Amino acid sequence: MTSRQNSRRRGRRGVVRQRAPRTHWLLLAAMVITLAAALLMQGYTRHLFDTAPDGAPRAAAAADAVPPEAAHGGPVIDASAATPRTARPAPQTLALTFDDGPDPVWTPKILDVLKQQGVHATFFVVGTQVADHPELARRILAEGHQLGIHTFTHTDLGQAAPWRRSLELRETQLAVAGATGTTTALLRPPYSSTNDALTDADWQAVRQAGQAGYLTVLTTLDSEDWQRPGVERIVANATPKGPAGQVLLMHDAGGDRSQTVAALAELLPKLKAAGYRFATVSEAVSIPGAARPASGAEHWQGRALILALTVGDHAVGALDWLLVAAGAISVLRAVALTAAAGRHRRLRRRGWGPPVTDPVTVIVPAFNERAGIEAAVRSLVASDHPVEVIVVDDGSTDGTADLVDSLRLPGVRVLRQANAGKPAALNNGLRHASCELVVMVDGDTVFEPDAVRLLVQPFADRRVGAVSGNAKVINRGGLLGRWQHIEYVVGFNLDRRFFDLAQCMPTVPGAVGAFRRSALLRLGGVAEETLAEDTDLTMALCRAGWRVVYEERAVAWTEAPASLSALWRQRYRWCYGTLQAMWKHRRAVGQRGQAGKLGRRGLLYLLLFQVLLPLLAPAVDVFAVYGLVFLDPVRIAGVWLAFLAVQSACACYAFRLDGERLGPLWSLPLQQLVYRQLMYLVVIHSVWTALAGNRLRWQRMQRYGALHAPADRAGAA
Template sequence: MSQRRRRTPGRHGSVRSVPLRTHWLLLTVTVLTLAAALLIQGYTQHLYGTAADEAALSQGPNATVPSAVVHGGPVIDAAADQPRTAAPGPNTIALTFDDGPDPRWTPQILDVLRRFHVHATFFVIGDQVAANPGLTRQILADGNQLGIHTFSHPDLGSLPAWQRTFELREAQLAVAGATGQTSSLLRPPYSSTDDALTDRDWQAVQQAGRQGYLTVLTTQDSEDWRRPGIERIIDNATPAGHQGQIVLMHDAGGDRSQSVAALEQLLPRLQGAGFHFATVSDAVGLPSPMKPARTVDHWQGLALIAVLWSSDRMLGFIGWLLYAAGALSVLRAAAVLVAARRHSRLAGTPWGPPVTQPVSVIVPAYNESAGIEAAVRSLLASDHPVEIIVVDDGSTDGTADLLESLRLPPWVRVIRQRNAGKPAALNTGIGAATCELLVLVDGDTVFEPDAVRMLVQPFADPRVGAVSGNAKVVNRGGLLGRWQHIEYVVGFNLDRRLFDLAQCMPTVPGAVGGFRRSALLGVGGVSEETLAEDTDLTMALCRAGWRVVYEERAKAWTEAPASLGALWKQRYRWCYGTLQAMWKHRGALLQRGPAGRLGRRGLGYLMLFQVLLPLLAPVVDVFAVYGLVFLDPVRILGLWGAFLLLQLLMGWYAFRLDGERPGALWALPLQQFVYRQLMYLVVIQSLCTALAGTRLRWQRMERYGSLRAPAQPAPAPQPTALADAWHDEASAARAGGHR
């Protein structure tokens, strides 16, 4: 990770001159590959039915079908202007099987054919051939013939000409790839006898004829696709006289156990009645339809089989991942709701005697002139004695000058320093503080009058080293503001309640956090090694044995980014810094005690739900579109609705716990279409940046001046009394500390 490299202090650290773009190309290729795999899977498996040919899908006029075809033989050559037909000779049966090959039923049928020395013709579906190439080769090795039954089993008469060509071409390539041969026989799906051809069917037969195919229809349908019983199948397949027949059976498309059992009785019965069995070409006296495939067709066929195999395996793997992700999401929702309920019940339990000792509030400021006055005045309105230290970190917008011109009380100090970065500013403030209890505040944050008092009450427990407050979005008027408001209340705060109970709090937000000075000094102060100094500091405190808790009653208001660009920059820095902190503190995974709880609970939770699951989010979106197009859209919408309902219930409960009006939740469904995608793209870019070792610069968020100090500030402590309190507190701290 990048923190191992030598770092130049300050906000404007070294960066690569050329921004990293390769990961976007990788993401685009990955998504397009997944989309292509889903498209192939949807086309071959879900766009058309692969069930048996249950007779005509539609009836229509047949005025254009030549009389010679309607009353002719079942094998049709439609290439010439005058179509020709052929039929099997007397006492000859061409046994045909449709819809295979099937890994379960086709081997059983081949076994029966071998035992009775019968050869048949198998009209195969291209995607089934690609899934079972070895079985397709076995059909030919046993002396049988292959015919084309299209690639995905559509009704050819209902397709445009280009799609008919595609269906035949891809099926032929699959056969060429699997066997090294091609076939000129075609049986259109859902076809039956010559006199059932419609005008649309005839157009498909003519087009196939021009492409070199002989269309093979049937004269006798066993109707085994109905599964009417073994005896019924035998009766349907038995000729009434001695005229030659092309008999239709199936080796795929459903349960074919009756077909196998009927075949075992049908073959010896017909052989005993004087019939002999032949392939279609032998039955009508035509040359073999099987020809060696061209080299280019063979290799294209192999590539097609490889693509279909890969897509099938990839989608199977991703399917399991999505099931796991869905289960984890539901478990997470249940866990945070249970934790939130328990945490809310414990909220009124006192930590010990009331904490009344004064507090040093440290405000690092860099170009914060838009909101620094509101932030400082809100702290002056606190109902708890405070010392305010503003560290101006080399601002160029007059931040320090503005504060000094306000004639603030003497317990507000402004310290100027050269630009060195937020961690350096915080460390300067920590060094200048006279109180043992510290509150670290961002310069864009306005405190409620009781926020400081609420924030420091957990320090009555000597085990507590830091306290996370409740940061709220102040500029929540627009859609983007509402989305962030929902995220703060539902996402951040629910998680903090869970982390508190699990004693593995990973982050005390920079906007509102309380600390023991001795605890901060014990871990070396605020580190500059990551961009998420608040997360890094919190993890260090946890590993040092301090307990970090959440106090939801300590409320502070902060400005959220008002544009997508600003939001991207903020979340990119947060996410990248969090990844840095996780990597820095990865040793906690193997430690015991509080450090182990942070490692195995806190870091594990962050890795699972803030890194890995967001990486699956693009897959979820692509699958949703896939389901709407190729699967049952009602089911997909139902699943989406159930997931959204779960989110709404979580949102309603979180808003209730935080005392917020739930009206803003109307924007939650819309959050799924823009905000969610932005967040997972942030995670993807952050992870790629971290893996590439690219260093980011500190990025300050644009301020909008929407913060306002409380209208009626609480009475401030008298300066002399506060100074005495500082003196007593500092003396006590020097005498022995607080742990």
């Protein structure tokens, strides 16, 4: 390999960059697309289903294009040729037909009556109903009856586009093939009635069906049972007025059909006694071959369709439950965090005990921090608490150490070491620290003058082993800066107040944290096993029995990523390192004391809100889009606005607690729509990296020099 190729493969720190795995993005895309397809099918079949009764009045329409042969012929129409052909039932023959089924309640009762009377009928079935109740379709055929199709979603074919007509017929046929292993050539369009009621639009649908090989079956006699007028009226409507053969319309689904069942039990013996013969449609008009065995491809495609619809129903049910559960949990979390923040504020007013005046060693690990190191060190020297500052230069190549030396600031030492990573730099600083109380500061952080003093006051309590300070974003310009500012104030700090009260603080941030040096040395210093050394160290202290608390008044300013790529790298490292630390300290779940509090409170909280819920986010978002398209968009939008209102209320309270202006909160809705999705993708990426066993290297954030020394920082902040 040439040196030029080598240089392309080497990162800023001279190590080969490990390319992130791509398979999981393909897998995620495939899962989201599959879920979207299942929801699209479920939405089409369940929420575009036309529930209006077949006999409902229809608006008058032109019928000029309907051929006379169809308008005045028999009720069974073959429209495959240019000139349609029709057929009528033989005299004294009644083709009994049922629409809209099969229904799990009424179809079996109607079948029982037909079986008792020895009568066979034709059932025009809806595709989605067949998919839901395939066993009823099989029973219909097993008892000698005939199947016809009544479209997939009971749509008006005359008003549907040609592509949808084809889809409706094809999918219904597949549902029948999958459920019964047979196909049928009989079709009854929903909302059809007698021949002379055909309109031009209806005729176009009949012609298209005929060219697809279907025989359209209309009616000559309507029982009007869909109106539920009473048993006597149904019987009267269904009784022929002469010897001519009839195609009688009744319904076995679409609502309460108890009157139909009762009328049928009365009608059949009456018509038999009057000399009528009952037959299926094909028998009544002497059309053989209306049903045939489905091909293997049709049968398996039909079974796949039924399975897809079943899976879609289960997916919607599960997502509906998850959405409700996630929403309820999120609201409860917001309420709990807000209540905890208020209680935390009241408790902190009581103070920690006698003032802590012991000097403090501040350790600043630095690798190529020339852009911000001067502001950071000057802010520490300007502290109103006695400090010694140790800058540990971790093999910088940009002159960081030389710059600090050139400042000649009192109480500031520079330790130089070969590049070994941040944990090694911190441990080097610990070995050279002269104070029991140690503050660890990132090289991109500027302290307020009172930050160190406030940060160490909790050590008046001998049970406290570490203290988290309040990190704030200094570069708040632009949407990305505002979103991170909101995240720091609302997300991180509300969480820390909650963790403090629950005594399960999982992280003291590297930007601003204080520790007992003796406690760290007993742990063996800062471990190097994870990329989130601050989280790993904090969890180790909790497991060792130390309390970790939050002092929100100890404010430090940090430079947040200024680009999406830099933000992605930073959060990817944080999330991956947190997962590593959670796995490393997983046994805390079963321990007692402070360790148990960390395990059963802190780790489970992180698992639920920082791992599991983000992993479910893509499915929830797809379901939200599904709801906007197929459900009540006003209700879906209302739920989202209600959730946003809760988030906004929490954000306002958090900003008030931190003494921040509320102006940046105008971007909160955009943060929920855009920034939140990015953070979810970071979690998914991190989890996949961890599960795949890939080792992520440290990724340093590019500095832009947004930090300023205390004297001139006010204007920038």
